[in-house]
Amino acid sequence: MESILFILLFITVPFFLFTFLKLNNIDMFKPELFSITFWGYLFFAYIGIFPLYFGWDKYRVAAGITDKSIILFILIYSASAFVIISITYVVFMKVFKKFGQRINKFNSFKSWLPLNVYQSNFILLLLIFSTVVFMIYLFKIPEIPIFAQIKGYSTLEIKQFRSLATNDFSGSYYLYKLFFDTVYTLVCLSLFANYLVKRTNSSLRIFLISFFLSSFAAIYSTQKAPFIWLLIALLLTYLITLSRKISLKYIFRIGLAAIIFLFFFYRTFMGLQDRGALEVFGSMLSRAITGQISPAYYYLELFPKVVNYLHGTSFPNPNGIFPFEHYRLTVEVMNMKFSNLSDLGIVGSAPTAFWGEAFANFGYLGIIVSSFYIGILLTIVHLVFLHSKKSVFNIAVYVWMILEFNKLSSTGISNFIFNLNIISVLLIWLTFNYITFHRLKFKSKHT
16 A cells, blocks of 8 residues: 555656646756756655665665665655645746846847956856865875776775865865865856857867866766766857757757766776666666665655754854754765764765655655745745846856755755855856946947
């Protein structure tokens, strides 16, 4: 009986949502914030629950994910978040119907303005400064993980180097990452959109330099997802700049590129050199479909039965300004479930869909409130960029926001309450527009 309920719920929710969105004229094949976030959540935080329930993923079964009752609640919670976000977005878009009527005007190839000389200098300065910061960071870590792999270090040693370069980095890792991840990506997307509009050799050369730097920053730690997301971001930039819709042709191309890259990466850098192709593909599929949602099992297993609800202590507490000690939720969950990692000198992490942290803090009520909040946030961000000037830099900021919101399937709700990356990108965006406005105003007064 429970299995029948699971299957019915699993099928009914997407069917309801697609019908609801179609009736409200939401085009799910436009490269926009909500549509891409919807597809990302469906793929990374929903579909994978089905193989988890029926035990098809042997790796997750071996990791202890076997209780069907807990997995059923994962489906209920993930579906609840899915539905609340979608309904909230549609309702608030209708509330701001005057803004909503302008959606179709967002993608207009002829309206995109390329970078002028002042804007280009600003972007170039960001690229140079971020590269300097990245170099300083690389000199601070004992070994670059991807180089360690090439030198022939053991799998355990590579994991330790990766831990020392990320979760167990002795300095302010998030500040360094702000530049070699966030700013690098923003610059790369800006230069790509600029090339698509200008089509000059000089704009192509500077974009390729930026793409090379961004690509290395994405793979240096032997992580796989950042480079795939960089490719997806470039595709979205291409679609928006040239006023194209998402089609099977583009999905096939990006999918093929991702599969080739991941297959090579798994065989070369994940210790699977001696495994067959089918086994490698199985590992890739497991990581892609169930990798993000499976840690939710541990959250439901631990909270509140083993650990009391956190009541907000996992939320950001910059410089200890609030009267509580910050609880490193993803690290603590990993330590409780896989305590052997800390004995090996590896600081692991178990992030999952955004509602996992909301549940760990406030139970089901936290899921409802946080989903409503995300729906409103999606609406506001989308409307802000609908009304921004049609410059290639604004395309880059919009696409970067799409990438950030696709982390809903892999990071906690606190990432969308206080997010240094979003704040920094908005400051860069405001600075960019301030420089542009005042330069143009100064020029107009002296002509």
